[in-house]
Amino acid sequence: MTFSSATLTSRTVLECSSAEQTEAMNRSFEQYIVPLRFDEQSFQRRFRGEHLDPVASRIWSCGDELVGVVYISRRGWTSRVAAMGLVIEARGQGLGKPMLQTAIDEAKRRGDQLLMLEVFTNNEPAIRLYERLGFRITRTLSGFQRPAGATPTESDDALTEIDPLTLARRVVQHGDEQLPWMIAGETLVATTAPLVQAWQLEGNAFALVRPEADKTVLLSLVVPTAVRRQGWGHRMVRALEARYPGTSLLMPCLLPPGAGQELLRSCGWEQTALELHEMECKL
Numbered sequence: 001m002t003f004s005s006a007t008l009t010s011r012t013v014l015e016c017s018s019a020e021q022t023e024a025m026n027r028s029f030e031q032y033i034v035p036l037r038f039d040e041q042s043f044q045r046r047f048r049g050e051h052l053d054p055v056a057s058r059i060w061s062c063g064d065e066l067v068g069v070v071y072i073s074r075r076g077w078t079s080r081v082a083a084m085g086l087v088i089e090a091r092g093q094g095l096g097k098p099m100l101q102t103a104i105d106e107a108k109r110r111g112d113q114l115l116m117l118e119v120f121t122n123n124e125p126a127i128r129l130y131e132r133l134g135f136r137i138t139r140t141l142s143g144f145q146r147p148a149g150a151t152p153t154e155s156d157d158a159l160t161e162i163d164p165l166t167l168a169r170r171v172v173q174h175g176d177e178q179l180p181w182m183i184a185g186e187t188l189v190a191t192t193a194p195l196v197q198a199w200q201l202e203g204n205a206f207a208l209v210r211p212e213a214d215k216t217v218l219l220s221l222v223v224p225t226a227v228r229r230q231g232w233g234h235r236m237v238r239a240l241e242a243r244y245p246g247t248s249l250l251m252p253c254l255l256p257p258g259a260g261q262e263l264l265r266s267c268g269w270e271q272t273a274l275e276l277h278e279m280e281c282k283l
Helices: 018-028 040-049 096-110 124-132 164-174 232-243 259-266
Strands: 008-012 058-062 065-075 078-086 114-120 136-146 160-162 197-200 206-211 215-222 248-255 270-282
Touching (some): 018 058, 018 065
Antiparallel strands (some): 114 270, 136 270
16 A cells, blocks of 8 residues: 555544544554554553643544554653554655654644654664654663573562552652653653552662563662662662562663663663663754
8 A cells, every 4th residue: 555645644632532542553553573552541541651742642644544643742841752653554655754743843833842752772764764853862771681580589678568659759859860751750650559569668769560460560669869879779679579479570671871770780680682762852
């Protein structure tokens, strides 16, 4: 099927039903590097925390045929491409450029100062497109994993479950101001039980995890500023390993270079193969 940029049209997400938003997302990310599949509930829950803007986000078509999506999240003067994808039939036809250019132009008209996104480091065609439109790589985000077959960890530390909102507030208070969008405190504020569990260790270390059938995902770990470099981060990692035995513990590829990576390496976690480039376009 041949599509033409001359016949591209779009609707804002505000004009579309929840079902349409979800279907457009799923079709636009078929055969993606990392499998993505949402139902309406999981779609809304995912993008609620990212502050998806239903007016800035668009679903693109040619006639009655879906072309793809550009979903935009916003905080203050910063916008982020939360998701950009094209249906299989529309890929490789030069349609991504006008779709993203529209998002850039609209961000400038709003008075935004920065538009950012993340892209897998092995997605070279997408990186070339973003660079042509003015994006530049700012840093690379990595993931880490504690293999399921690792020797079981013993820990004398007892974790206490806490409200996930308490954890998010600790990240806002003590976390790096430049945390990636997906693990910033502003995003974590929207996480809720029972999908996630938040833990504290004697009030000196805090962690947020998402238990899944085949793995446990570590979403955040923060140690208050006053007690850093006293071993609390290491003790929290060991306590989590003991709390979730027999399953892989995984930190998604959202961790920037620095203390977090150093901590997980020191605990014997291995870096995963996939990495993300964080890219920014100054407006």
